[in-house]
Amino acid sequence: MVIVDDLSTGRRANVPSAARFQHLDIRSPEAAVLVREGRFDSMFMLAAQMDVRLSVADPVADASRNIIGTLNLLEAARHAPHRPRVIFSSTGGAIYGDASTPPSPEESTKDPESPYGISKLSVEYYLAYYARTHGLDTVSLRYANVYGPRQDPHGEAGVVAIFCQRLLDSRALTVFGNGQQTRDYTFVTDVAAANVLASTAKLPGVKRLDDRAINIGTGIATSVLNLAESLQRAAKVNVPIEFAPKRDGEQQHSSIKNEKAAKILGWKPNVKLEQGLSETYNWFKKP
Numbered sequence: 039m040v041i042v043d044d045l046s047t048g049r050r051a052n053v054p055s056a057a058r059f060q061h062l063d064i065r066s067p068e069a070a071v072l073v074r075e076g077r078f079d080s081m082f083m084l085a086a087q088m089d090v091r092l093s094v095a096d097p098v099a100d101a102s103r104n105i106i107g108t109l110n111l112l113e114a115a116r117h118a119p120h121r122p123r124v125i126f127s128s129t130g131g132a133i134y135g136d137a138s139t140p141p142s143p144e145e146s147t148k149d150p151e152s153p154y155g156i157s158k159l160s161v162e163y164y165l166a167y168y169a170r171t172h173g174l175d176t177v178s179l180r181y182a183n184v185y186g187p188r189q190d191p192h193g194e195a196g197v198v199a200i201f202c203q204r205l206l207d208s209r210a211l212t213v214f215g216n217g218q219q220t221r222d223y224t225f226v227t228d229v230a231a232a233n234v235l236a237s238t239a240k241l242p243g244v245k246r247l248d249d250r251a252i253n254i255g256t257g258i259a260t261s262v263l264n265l266a267e268s269l270q271r272a273a274k275v276n277v278p279i280e281f282a283p284k285r286d287g288e289q290q291h292s293s294i295k296n297e298k299a300a301k302i303l304g305w306k307p308n309v310k311l312e313q314g315l316s317e318t319y320n321w322f323k324k325p
Protein backbone atom coordinates (compact mmCIF):
# COMPACT_ATOMS: atom_id res chain seq x y z
CA MET A 39 0.00 0.00 0.00
CA VAL A 40 1.28 3.45 -0.93
CA ILE A 41 -0.02 6.63 0.69
CA VAL A 42 0.39 9.95 -1.11
CA ASP A 43 -0.05 13.13 0.92
CA ASP A 44 1.51 16.59 0.82
CA LEU A 45 0.97 16.93 4.60
CA SER A 46 -0.85 20.24 4.10
CA THR A 47 -3.36 19.19 6.76
CA GLY A 48 -2.41 15.52 7.18
CA ARG A 49 0.17 14.18 9.61
CA ARG A 50 3.04 11.81 8.97
CA ALA A 51 2.34 10.14 12.33
CA ASN A 52 -1.05 8.90 11.07
CA VAL A 53 0.53 6.80 8.31
CA PRO A 54 0.50 3.13 9.33
CA SER A 55 3.94 1.53 9.50
CA ALA A 56 3.02 -1.14 6.93
CA ALA A 57 2.39 1.52 4.26
CA ARG A 58 4.96 3.17 2.01
CA PHE A 59 4.66 6.94 2.29
CA GLN A 60 5.22 9.33 -0.62
CA HIS A 61 5.36 12.98 0.36
CA LEU A 62 3.88 14.35 -2.87
CA ASP A 63 1.33 16.85 -4.09
CA ILE A 64 -1.38 15.15 -6.19
CA ARG A 65 -0.87 17.95 -8.75
CA SER A 66 2.75 16.96 -9.33
CA PRO A 67 4.21 15.02 -12.28
CA GLU A 68 5.82 12.65 -9.72
CA ALA A 69 2.40 11.68 -8.34
CA ALA A 70 1.17 11.04 -11.89
CA VAL A 71 4.18 8.78 -12.62
CA LEU A 72 3.51 6.84 -9.43
CA VAL A 73 -0.10 6.17 -10.48
CA ARG A 74 0.85 5.32 -14.06
CA GLU A 75 3.60 2.89 -13.10
CA GLY A 76 2.41 1.59 -9.73
CA ARG A 77 0.26 -1.31 -10.98
CA PHE A 78 -2.33 -0.49 -8.32
CA ASP A 79 -5.65 -2.35 -8.19
CA SER A 80 -7.41 0.47 -6.33
CA MET A 81 -6.83 4.19 -5.99
CA PHE A 82 -8.64 5.77 -3.03
CA MET A 83 -8.84 9.49 -3.73
CA LEU A 84 -9.16 11.16 -0.36
CA ALA A 85 -6.55 13.89 -0.78
CA ALA A 86 -8.36 17.20 -0.98
CA GLN A 87 -8.83 20.69 0.33
CA MET A 88 -11.84 19.95 2.54
CA ASP A 89 -12.48 23.25 4.33
CA VAL A 90 -15.77 24.73 3.05
CA ARG A 91 -14.96 28.20 4.40
CA LEU A 92 -11.52 28.18 2.84
CA SER A 93 -13.14 27.27 -0.48
CA VAL A 94 -15.34 30.37 -0.14
CA ALA A 95 -12.33 32.56 0.70
CA ASP A 96 -10.15 31.15 -2.09
CA PRO A 97 -12.07 29.20 -4.77
CA VAL A 98 -9.00 29.09 -7.02
CA ALA A 99 -6.91 27.28 -4.41
CA ASP A 100 -9.80 24.89 -3.76
CA ALA A 101 -10.24 24.11 -7.47
CA SER A 102 -6.51 23.69 -7.94
CA ARG A 103 -6.27 20.92 -5.33
CA ASN A 104 -9.72 19.40 -5.73
CA ILE A 105 -10.23 19.54 -9.48
CA ILE A 106 -6.80 19.91 -11.11
CA GLY A 107 -5.07 17.59 -8.60
CA THR A 108 -7.67 14.89 -9.11
CA LEU A 109 -7.59 15.28 -12.90
CA ASN A 110 -3.81 14.85 -12.85
CA LEU A 111 -4.23 11.42 -11.26
CA LEU A 112 -7.22 10.45 -13.42
CA GLU A 113 -5.20 11.13 -16.56
CA ALA A 114 -2.37 9.03 -15.12
CA ALA A 115 -4.79 6.20 -14.30
CA ARG A 116 -6.23 6.33 -17.82
CA HIS A 117 -2.77 5.86 -19.34
CA ALA A 118 -1.62 3.21 -16.86
CA PRO A 119 -0.87 -0.23 -18.34
CA HIS A 120 -2.58 -1.66 -15.24
CA ARG A 121 -5.54 0.61 -14.45
CA PRO A 122 -6.76 0.93 -10.87
CA ARG A 123 -10.39 1.22 -9.86
CA VAL A 124 -10.86 4.82 -8.71
CA ILE A 125 -12.77 5.28 -5.45
CA PHE A 126 -13.44 8.99 -5.04
CA SER A 127 -14.31 10.68 -1.73
CA SER A 128 -17.20 12.96 -2.61
CA THR A 129 -19.72 14.66 -0.37
CA GLY A 130 -23.38 14.08 0.34
CA GLY A 131 -23.28 16.93 2.85
CA ALA A 132 -22.29 19.66 0.40
CA ILE A 133 -23.60 18.81 -3.08
CA TYR A 134 -27.36 18.46 -2.59
CA GLY A 135 -27.82 21.83 -0.91
CA ASP A 136 -31.20 23.02 0.31
CA ALA A 137 -32.75 22.13 -3.09
CA SER A 138 -33.33 18.58 -1.88
CA THR A 139 -35.53 17.48 1.00
CA PRO A 140 -33.52 15.27 3.38
CA PRO A 141 -32.82 12.42 3.62
CA SER A 142 -31.55 12.91 0.06
CA PRO A 143 -31.27 9.97 -2.33
CA GLU A 144 -28.47 9.99 -4.92
CA GLU A 145 -30.81 11.20 -7.69
CA SER A 146 -31.74 14.38 -5.79
CA THR A 147 -31.23 17.73 -7.45
CA LYS A 148 -27.67 18.90 -6.90
CA ASP A 149 -27.23 22.52 -5.99
CA PRO A 150 -23.95 22.93 -4.09
CA GLU A 151 -23.75 26.16 -2.13
CA SER A 152 -19.96 26.41 -1.83
CA PRO A 153 -16.97 26.21 -4.18
CA TYR A 154 -15.97 23.06 -2.25
CA GLY A 155 -19.28 21.36 -3.16
CA ILE A 156 -18.94 22.58 -6.73
CA SER A 157 -15.42 21.16 -7.03
CA LYS A 158 -16.51 17.75 -5.66
CA LEU A 159 -19.50 17.63 -8.03
CA SER A 160 -17.25 18.68 -10.94
CA VAL A 161 -14.93 15.76 -10.23
CA GLU A 162 -17.93 13.43 -10.23
CA TYR A 163 -18.78 14.67 -13.74
CA TYR A 164 -15.19 14.01 -14.81
CA LEU A 165 -15.37 10.52 -13.32
CA ALA A 166 -18.54 9.75 -15.27
CA TYR A 167 -16.79 11.07 -18.40
CA TYR A 168 -13.68 8.92 -17.81
CA ALA A 169 -15.87 5.88 -17.19
CA ARG A 170 -18.03 6.37 -20.29
CA THR A 171 -15.38 7.61 -22.70
CA HIS A 172 -12.24 5.83 -21.54
CA GLY A 173 -13.68 2.83 -19.73
CA LEU A 174 -12.02 3.78 -16.43
CA ASP A 175 -13.57 1.95 -13.49
CA THR A 176 -14.77 4.70 -11.12
CA VAL A 177 -17.07 5.13 -8.14
CA SER A 178 -17.95 8.19 -6.04
CA LEU A 179 -18.75 7.77 -2.38
CA ARG A 180 -20.79 10.73 -1.14
CA TYR A 181 -20.03 10.92 2.56
CA ALA A 182 -22.30 12.58 5.07
CA ASN A 183 -20.58 14.41 7.96
CA VAL A 184 -17.68 12.21 8.98
CA TYR A 185 -16.45 12.35 12.57
CA GLY A 186 -14.11 10.31 14.75
CA PRO A 187 -10.65 10.15 16.33
CA ARG A 188 -7.96 12.30 14.65
CA GLN A 189 -10.55 14.55 13.03
CA ASP A 190 -9.81 18.11 12.11
CA PRO A 191 -12.06 20.96 13.36
CA HIS A 192 -12.23 22.43 9.82
CA GLY A 193 -13.94 19.46 8.13
CA GLU A 194 -17.63 18.92 7.38
CA ALA A 195 -18.26 17.49 10.86
CA GLY A 196 -15.82 19.90 12.52
CA VAL A 197 -18.35 20.75 15.20
CA VAL A 198 -17.66 17.41 16.93
CA ALA A 199 -13.94 18.23 17.24
CA ILE A 200 -14.70 21.78 18.38
CA PHE A 201 -17.19 20.58 21.02
CA CYS A 202 -14.74 17.88 22.27
CA GLN A 203 -12.03 20.49 22.77
CA ARG A 204 -14.48 22.81 24.56
CA LEU A 205 -15.53 20.01 26.93
CA LEU A 206 -11.90 19.26 27.72
CA ASP A 207 -11.33 22.94 28.50
CA SER A 208 -14.61 23.04 30.55
CA ARG A 209 -15.86 25.84 28.32
CA ALA A 210 -19.43 26.44 27.16
CA LEU A 211 -20.54 24.90 23.84
CA THR A 212 -21.57 27.56 21.31
CA VAL A 213 -24.60 26.77 19.17
CA PHE A 214 -25.44 29.05 16.22
CA GLY A 215 -29.08 30.03 15.64
CA ASN A 216 -31.64 27.92 17.50
CA GLY A 217 -29.57 24.73 17.27
CA GLN A 218 -32.26 22.93 15.28
CA GLN A 219 -30.14 22.69 12.10
CA THR A 220 -29.48 19.01 11.39
CA ARG A 221 -26.62 16.90 10.02
CA ASP A 222 -26.00 13.20 9.36
CA TYR A 223 -23.03 12.21 11.56
CA THR A 224 -21.24 9.10 10.27
CA PHE A 225 -18.39 7.44 12.11
CA VAL A 226 -15.01 7.26 10.39
CA THR A 227 -14.56 3.46 10.63
CA ASP A 228 -17.90 2.98 8.85
CA VAL A 229 -16.65 5.26 6.06
CA ALA A 230 -13.38 3.32 5.84
CA ALA A 231 -15.36 0.05 5.57
CA ALA A 232 -17.41 1.52 2.70
CA ASN A 233 -14.19 2.33 0.83
CA VAL A 234 -12.89 -1.21 1.23
CA LEU A 235 -16.19 -2.67 0.01
CA ALA A 236 -16.28 -0.27 -2.95
CA SER A 237 -12.86 -1.43 -4.10
CA THR A 238 -14.15 -4.88 -5.08
CA ALA A 239 -17.96 -4.58 -5.33
CA LYS A 240 -19.73 -5.35 -8.58
CA LEU A 241 -20.82 -1.93 -9.84
CA PRO A 242 -23.56 -0.93 -12.29
CA GLY A 243 -22.77 0.43 -15.77
CA VAL A 244 -22.35 4.19 -16.21
CA LYS A 245 -24.92 6.03 -18.26
CA ARG A 246 -25.69 8.94 -15.98
CA LEU A 247 -23.85 10.87 -13.31
CA ASP A 248 -25.56 9.15 -10.39
CA ASP A 249 -25.12 5.58 -11.60
CA ARG A 250 -21.75 5.19 -9.89
CA ALA A 251 -22.43 7.55 -6.96
CA ILE A 252 -23.27 6.05 -3.59
CA ASN A 253 -24.30 7.89 -0.43
CA ILE A 254 -22.43 6.86 2.71
CA GLY A 255 -24.35 8.10 5.72
CA THR A 256 -26.69 6.98 8.45
CA GLY A 257 -29.86 8.62 7.12
CA ILE A 258 -30.39 9.98 10.64
CA ALA A 259 -30.76 13.74 11.10
CA THR A 260 -29.24 14.96 14.37
CA SER A 261 -29.69 18.56 15.47
CA VAL A 262 -26.70 20.52 16.77
CA LEU A 263 -28.45 20.83 20.12
CA ASN A 264 -29.00 17.08 20.28
CA LEU A 265 -25.32 16.56 19.33
CA ALA A 266 -24.19 18.90 22.13
CA GLU A 267 -26.30 16.98 24.65
CA SER A 268 -25.29 13.53 23.35
CA LEU A 269 -21.61 14.45 23.48
CA GLN A 270 -21.90 15.67 27.06
CA ARG A 271 -23.54 12.36 28.00
CA ALA A 272 -20.88 10.35 26.15
CA ALA A 273 -18.08 12.37 27.78
CA LYS A 274 -19.79 12.47 31.16
CA VAL A 275 -19.02 16.19 31.33
CA ASN A 276 -21.54 19.02 31.66
CA VAL A 277 -20.95 22.58 30.51
CA PRO A 278 -23.42 25.36 29.64
CA ILE A 279 -24.75 25.69 26.08
CA GLU A 280 -24.52 29.24 24.67
CA PHE A 281 -26.49 30.54 21.70
CA ALA A 282 -24.92 32.80 19.06
CA PRO A 283 -26.54 34.48 16.00
CA LYS A 284 -27.35 32.22 13.06
CA ARG A 285 -24.55 32.07 10.50
CA ASP A 286 -25.23 33.43 7.00
CA GLY A 287 -25.52 30.85 4.27
CA GLU A 288 -25.51 27.85 6.60
CA GLN A 289 -27.52 24.94 5.22
CA GLN A 290 -30.38 24.14 7.58
CA HIS A 291 -30.86 20.43 7.08
CA SER A 292 -28.74 17.68 5.61
CA SER A 293 -28.99 13.89 5.78
CA ILE A 294 -28.66 11.23 3.09
CA LYS A 295 -30.36 7.97 2.22
CA ASN A 296 -28.19 4.88 2.35
CA GLU A 297 -30.28 2.17 0.65
CA LYS A 298 -28.08 2.16 -2.47
CA ALA A 299 -24.96 1.51 -0.35
CA ALA A 300 -26.73 -1.45 1.25
CA LYS A 301 -27.78 -2.84 -2.13
CA ILE A 302 -24.56 -2.35 -4.10
CA LEU A 303 -21.87 -2.53 -1.43
CA GLY A 304 -23.62 -4.59 1.25
CA TRP A 305 -22.77 -1.65 3.56
CA LYS A 306 -24.57 -0.33 6.59
CA PRO A 307 -23.38 1.95 9.38
CA ASN A 308 -22.43 -0.01 12.50
CA VAL A 309 -21.42 2.66 14.99
CA LYS A 310 -24.22 4.41 16.90
CA LEU A 311 -23.82 8.13 17.60
CA GLU A 312 -23.18 7.91 21.35
CA GLN A 313 -20.58 5.15 20.93
CA GLY A 314 -18.82 7.12 18.18
CA LEU A 315 -18.90 10.32 20.21
CA SER A 316 -17.49 8.52 23.22
CA GLU A 317 -14.58 7.10 21.14
CA THR A 318 -13.94 10.52 19.62
CA TYR A 319 -13.96 12.31 22.97
CA ASN A 320 -11.63 9.71 24.49
CA TRP A 321 -9.20 10.24 21.64
CA PHE A 322 -9.19 14.01 22.19
CA LYS A 323 -8.74 13.40 25.91
CA LYS A 324 -5.72 11.15 25.66
CA PRO A 325 -2.45 12.72 26.94
Ligand SMILES: NC(=O)c1ccc[n+]([C@@H]2O[C@H](COP(=O)([O-])OP(=O)(O)OC[C@H]3O[C@@H](n4cnc5c(N)ncnc54)[C@H](O)[C@@H]3O)[C@@H](O)[C@H]2O)c1
Binds near residue numbers: 046
Ligand atom coordinates in the same frame (compact mmCIF):
# COMPACT_ATOMS: atom_id res chain seq x y z
N1 LIG B 1 -14.69 14.95 6.96
C1 LIG B 1 -15.89 14.94 6.38
O1 LIG B 1 -16.93 15.12 7.03
C2 LIG B 1 -16.01 14.68 4.88
C3 LIG B 1 -17.29 14.66 4.31
C4 LIG B 1 -17.41 14.44 2.95
C5 LIG B 1 -16.28 14.22 2.18
N2 LIG B 1 -15.06 14.26 2.75
C6 LIG B 1 -13.88 14.04 1.90
O2 LIG B 1 -13.11 13.00 2.46
C7 LIG B 1 -11.73 13.23 2.14
C8 LIG B 1 -10.91 13.18 3.42
O3 LIG B 1 -11.34 14.27 4.24
P1 LIG B 1 -10.80 14.51 5.71
O4 LIG B 1 -11.91 15.11 6.46
O5 LIG B 1 -10.11 13.29 6.19
O6 LIG B 1 -9.78 15.70 5.43
P2 LIG B 1 -8.25 15.81 5.77
O7 LIG B 1 -7.83 17.22 5.50
O8 LIG B 1 -7.96 15.24 7.11
O9 LIG B 1 -7.63 14.85 4.67
C9 LIG B 1 -7.26 15.31 3.41
C10 LIG B 1 -5.80 14.95 3.18
O10 LIG B 1 -5.42 15.39 1.87
C11 LIG B 1 -4.10 15.93 1.95
N3 LIG B 1 -3.96 16.85 0.81
C12 LIG B 1 -4.60 18.02 0.59
N4 LIG B 1 -4.22 18.55 -0.59
C13 LIG B 1 -3.31 17.68 -1.12
C14 LIG B 1 -2.54 17.68 -2.31
N5 LIG B 1 -2.65 18.68 -3.21
N6 LIG B 1 -1.70 16.65 -2.54
C15 LIG B 1 -1.60 15.62 -1.65
N7 LIG B 1 -2.30 15.56 -0.49
C16 LIG B 1 -3.14 16.60 -0.24
C17 LIG B 1 -4.03 16.60 3.30
O11 LIG B 1 -2.72 16.77 3.78
C18 LIG B 1 -4.84 15.61 4.17
O12 LIG B 1 -4.02 14.60 4.74
C19 LIG B 1 -11.67 14.56 1.41
O13 LIG B 1 -11.65 14.31 0.03
C20 LIG B 1 -12.96 15.24 1.81
O14 LIG B 1 -13.39 16.18 0.84
C21 LIG B 1 -14.88 14.48 4.09
